[in-house]
Amino acid sequence: MLAVLVIVFQFTTELFMTRHYGIAMVSFTPVILLMSQLAAPIDPAVLIMERGVETLVGALVGILVVVAVRRRNLRLPGALLGPSGRAGS
Structure with a gap:
């Protein structure tokens, strides 16, 4: 489930990054937090x-x-x- 969420958030980040940075950050922050959780659970x-x-x-x-x-x-x-x-x- 975490991997699917990372893929979805990464896709929306890439989709909006060049057009609207603010919207992209809404997706980018969860990607970073999820990837951190996958690498070193806390x-x-x-x-x-x-x-x-x-x-x-x-x-x-x-x-x-x-x-x-x-x-x-x-x-x-x-x-x-x-x-x-x-x-x-």
């Missing part, structure tokens, strides 16, 4: 907890980077302007 609760923690850490790092970059750009309003102070020069 308690599903532990797998879900680890995946949740990894997602949370990744999201927090992404948010911190965006906040840091935006703050830096707010302090340097002329950074995107040319030497004359006009956009596009």
Whole structure:
């Protein structure tokens, strides 16, 4: 049954990858989790907890980077302007 699910999710991933990455990720994530389970079986609760923690850490790092970059750009309003102070020069 797991092998059939992997095949179905892999097919939908390949089908949507070039057209709509977001939809493809809905299929891609289960493929990775199922393949991990086939290779090295682990308690599903532990797998879900680890995946949740990894997602949370990744999201927090992404948010911190965006906040840091935006703050830096707010302090340097002329950074995107040319030497004359006009956009596009």
